[in-house]
Amino acid sequence: MTTKKRNRNLEKNYSPDNIEQKWYSKWIEAGLFNAEINPEAKAFSIVIPPPNVTGSLHVGHAFDHTFQDIMCRTKRMEGYSVLWLPGTDHAGIATQNVVEKDLAKKGISRYDLGREEFVKKVWEWKKIYGSRIIEQMKRLGNSCDWRRERFTLDEGLSKAVRAVFVRLYKKGLIYRGKYIVNWCPRCSTAISDLEVEYSEEQGKFYYVRYPLIDDDGYILVATTRPETIPGDVALAVHPRSEKYKNLIGKNVRVPLSDRIIPVIEDNMVDPDLGTGCLKITPAHAPDDFLIGLKHNLEQIQVIDSQGIMNEKAGKYKGMKIEDARREFVKDLEEAGLLEKTETITHSVGHCQRCGTTVEPYLSEQWFVKTKPLAERGVQAVKDGRIKWVPEQWEKTYFNWMENIRDWCISRQLWWGHRIPAWICKDCGHITVAENDPTECEHCHSKNINQESDVLDTWFSSALWPFSTMGWPDDKPELKYFYPTSLMVTGFDIIFFWVARMIMMGLEFMDDVPFRDVYIHSLIRDEHGKKMSKTKGNVIDPLVMIDKYGADALRMTLAALSVQGRDILLSSTRIETYRFFMNKLWNASRFALMNLDDEVHEIDINQLHMHDKFILTRTQEMASKVRELIDSYDIGTAARMLYDFVWGDVCDWYLEMSKPALKGDEGEERRKTTAGVLEEVFKTTLPLLHPFIPFVTEELWEAFGYGDEFIMKTSWPNPKSEYIFEGINEKMRILQDSVRTLRNLRAEAHVAPQQWLNKAVIRVNSDTETAKILTASLNQIENLCRVHDVILESLETVWTYGASLSSVTGDAEIKLPVGGVLDVEKEISRLKQEIETITKNINSSQARLNKADFVARAPAEVVEKERSKVSEGTAQIERLKANLESLSK
């Protein structure tokens, strides 16, 4: 005989406040999140998508983390050795911008401080905000191995970044060159194609005349950027353009200047766009740049890195782009060179971080040659080495990877991994090395300077799955936990991050970075709007945790999670799940009030139908929830648990167990019922634990199981001795009868607490229904608050006087009401009921009348229709008999 130390003094209402903090500290103390290399166990690993150190955790993170935590906790319970590796991202531009903004408040610019001082300031910022984010993760309940926390700019990762850079460079997969890049004049740095966000905007097409040399007339060119005309070096037309064929090879004069430029042909020109003639400005437009290279044209830069016109722009020097444009157009007009303007909508690129209009800018930059890397990445998914969930994202991935362009990785910033390249002032040679060189590797001059640019922040993120585990050193962690099992992230960073991790993982580990990648939807507000600080519709997870508790927030996010649809979150939703915590708490409180210290065995022979029902359902939950979680469907799992606890356990089982627990059914029944209750909670709490870790741990202890943390228990295996075939269907008959009788009570306006004297259930005595109901009469009396429920055959002569009647299945349920029956109302109710059933019979009959249906539909479907007809017909007969007796 075992006994447990139960805590029967639970507060009446659940309060998460102290409980969550308490358990989190205990878990940490006990080292329960620590990932250990255990050759005996299978590994399960996740590296966290490192949040930016720029701010605080938002509800999107909370969702992301809840999902990962549910996976990790479940896998631990399933016996895996689990690593959930946490960390944060230095977030290059984003962080530099916030710190700069912060400094600007004090009137300081980064140039005032100088590079070294400024970077020091950012590190100070990182210290404060980075640790704040970590604290927030802990409040959520994240079961990360904090001993292994990493930062994308820490020493180990810097080593990895350098190693990767050098190896890619030596392999020819990183190159440096002067190209047109996307340039943010405000951030004063190059950005990658992905960091440009396009939006449709109103703009103007200026139709400009380029006077022909040696000929009368002019060529008309449509441009949106007249201020770049001083940078023009040619006009281009399509080689097969009828309109311009004979102008190829002629020369024109650049408007408002003396420069003469040629008319060339190039098939990149779209003859149907604008006037069909394109002005070529290689320094300020990507296409023009390519055409310029092809035709060996000069690159004349007229706008500088700050978006200001330079000396090549002549009189416009010093003007901002917009001002220069206005002035230039005015001058064109005065010179009679502007034919017309036309309003158009075109898409304009903006800097992802600051919204400034992006300029195509010619500059010296570093690039990753992505094609060869991408090919392997595509192959890995095609081979099934990486699985996308939901699968649809595979297409998006392929589409991008198959059309990938080289990745501009250099940033003219101060915060980030400085590019490990040293440029020799004497011979110009570039030395790329993992360790700081002291001399030029080519001419051995000591006169070398390190490249001042830093790397795109995503460059270091791309290495995250292996750099965090000690690469390039040969660490046992790498062997054991790499490839990681799962990557959980949003679709917004599939290209930025997921694709690049795949490429880098394959290149440097020769294996995929993760087996499965789960892409979840975005969290929006209750109206479907994207949450943003400016809109003021942000739901702060920390505020929600303070208000409702972390468990409630987690359960909400889990239950709302659906594949392929945005998630709309509101605080009333969280409230619903907050109520669920209380429900679970009180159900447990009830159980504890009725459990002895002694743990009672379940005597199978003592079980009633509802005991068998709840035992069976409990075992079903153990296997179903596990299956759902293993297939990443945590939404269904959470909702199923919610319904099970609230519906099956609380609404039905706890109510039905009351008489036995009170001792009304004898001591043996009391003990067995206690045993069932114990089994239900001992199994269900662990199933709930991954979703709501805190409250389940607290209850686990209250039940007296606290010698071992619930976190450390194994996932419950369904026990076959507690699975009773067909019990759910049997239970349904009881439930339907109860519902029908309760409905009659409500019809009769009987107050819920009032006990009625008598109710009658009439059913043929040799039926299954009769058998089930006979065994459950006490339960029905109890659940419906009727002192005496009488079961009698349908043939028995009716002797109980005026009554309300209804039917369910093959039973008729009657509630005698003495002389107070409202006959009129009862008649119309019965008629209504007859009508509904008749409609159902008719639709079933109509189907059965079709030969095709009977011939082609599966036998069981046909049989179901037949029984619906026969049962319905019988029900109508009974209802009609009741009607008749009323009409008399």
Added chain:
RNA sequence: GGGCGGAUAGUUCAGCGGUAGAACACCUGCUUUACACGCAGGGGGUCGUAGGUUCGAACCCUGCUUCGCCCACCA
């Protein structure tokens, strides 16, 4: 220009081939000793639209309407 996703009760969403479900909101009645963070009951939907496949369609296929997202070098 390509691609993807959504359109189901007042609202937010499940369901994805066999007679429409949940939560919230709403209505009726309740201090039923686990829980008013609750209990019991109820009203409310021709499942965007037009066709097709099928014995049978909210569910599969095709067009259309509509909302949203992503990609692409419209000068």
